[in-house]
Amino acid sequence: MKVALFITCVNDGLFPNTPQAVVQVLEQLGHDVIFPTQQTCCGQMHLNAGYRQEGLHLAERFRAVFSDYDVIVSPSASCVGTVRDLYASSARSLGNEPLALELEEVGRRTYEFSEFLAQVLKVTDVGASFHHTVAYHPTCHSLRVLGLDEAPKMLLRHVQGLELVTIPEEDACCGFGGMFSIKNSDTSVAMGRDKLARIRSTGADVLCALDNSCLTHIGGLSSRAKTGIKMMHVAEILASREGGPRV
Numbered sequence: 001m002k003v004a005l006f007i008t009c010v011n012d013g014l015f016p017n018t019p020q021a022v023v024q025v026l027e028q029l030g031h032d033v034i035f036p037t038q039q040t041c042c043g044q045m046h047l048n049a050g051y052r053q054e055g056l057h058l059a060e061r062f063r064a065v066f067s068d069y070d071v072i073v074s075p076s077a078s079c080v081g082t083v084r085d086l087y088a089s090s091a092r093s094l095g096n097e098p099l100a101l102e103l104e105e106v107g108r109r110t111y112e113f114s115e116f117l118a119q120v121l122k123v124t125d126v127g128a129s130f131h132h133t134v135a136y137h138p139t140c141h142s143l144r145v146l147g148l149d150e151a152p153k154m155l156l157r158h159v160q161g162l163e164l165v166t167i168p169e170e171d172a173c174c175g176f177g178g179m180f181s182i183k184n185s186d187t188s189v190a191m192g193r194d195k196l197a198r199i200r201s202t203g204a205d206v207l208c209a210l211d212n213s214c215l216t217h218i219g220g221l222s223s224r225a226k227t228g229i230k231m232m233h234v235a236e237i238l239a240s241r242e243g244g245p246r247v
Contacts, residue, residue, distance in 0.1 A: 002032045004069035006083075006110065008076040009041045015212045018075045021239035022113050025126050026073070038065045044082040048179050052090045056099070059087045063106045071120075072110040075235045077142035077210040078178070080112045085145050112142065112210060113235050118151035124158050129242040131161035135204035136234070137195070137218070139211040140173050152210060152234050159237060165202040172198070176217035192221045199229065206230045208237055 003026055007019045023033045043058030062083065066072050074080050087103035117123045136156060142148045156164050175181065175191025196218060199207055207222075207229055209215050219231040 001071065002034060002069065003116075004066055004072045005033050005035045006039060006042075006066070006072050006074035006076075006079065007035070008074055008079045010213055010216075011075060014216075015233065018212060018233040018235050021233070021235040022073065022075050024239045025117075025235065029121065029123065029126065034069070036065050036069075040065075042079050042082050044079055044086070045178065047082065047086045047090055052094055055086075056090055056094070056096075059083075059090070059103055060099070062087075063102060066106060066109070070109060071116070072106075073113055073116045074110070075113045075210070075233060076212070077112045077139055077146055077148065078213060080110055080115075081141040081145035083107050083110045112146055112148060114152040114155055114210060114238075115146065115148055117238075118154055124154055126155065126158075126238050128158075128162075128238045128240050129160040130237050130240040132206045132230075133163045133165060133202075133204045134206045134208055134237065135165050135167050135199050135202045136170075137167060137174065137199070137207060137209040137214065138171055139209050139214045140177070142210040143171060148210070155238060156208070156234065159240075160242070162237070165204050167195075167202055168198045170198075174214050174218050176214045178213070181217060188217070189221070192217055196221050196225065196227070200227055204229065206232055206237075208232045208234045210234055 011018045026033050041058055042062055043055035046055035084107040088100040091100035091103055136153060156162060174195045175188040181188040212233055215231040222229050
């Protein structure tokens with residue numbers, strides 16, 4: 001299968017290892033990964049901030065760039081949630097029904113990485129090996145917008161040597177929320193500290209999620225608290241192999 005990689009701004013600028021891990025896993029499963037170089041920001045920040053028309057300009061660009069691909073995969077639940085949920089609703093709010101229908105169509109072809117593996121390819125074991133105690137944080141977009149709960153956990157449970165532990169009140173928001181963390185920084189930090197305390201109670205040495213933005217928020221608080229907990233995207237764990245670099 002030919003898969004178009006939607007890398008996202010955060011991963012492109014700060015976490016290149018994550019999309020590289022996506023490519024590694026998909027290629028090892030026998031799929032061709034294509035990277036359309038014309039892709040830009042999906043417009044999530046614009047739409048979340050209320051700049052619907054500006055965000056829709058980027059939505060139209062996204063649709064044009066990925067128009068020739070049957071499957072679009074991204075290691076970001078929040079960006080996939082934007083494409084699948086915010087695009088069409090934003091177009092309708094501006095009275096543009098034809099554009100809304102076009103954007104719904106591209107949304108149906110866009111998948112978060114673990115979702116694509118577990119629900120489309122029906123893969124449970126990607127051959128990964130990772131000898132660590134791992135806690136999984138269900139980000140708000142992955143859980144509440146995309147409805148992803150068991151897919152990433154199932155993939156993690158099939159990683160050789162990995163012990164998956166559950167965070168108490170795991171569905172509680174970490175406090176990042178994009179614009180929320182900027183406009184409500186004190187509340188954001190307080191929520192993050194509460195989340196970190198629950199993560200620490202698990203004894204995990206690695207925290208993973210489907211969004212590097214949330215991991216950055218928690219990771220900053222973790223670093224200041226000197227917890228020693230490593231932040232990793234789920235894709236990086238799934239790309240780990242026996243004899244590979246140690247955490």
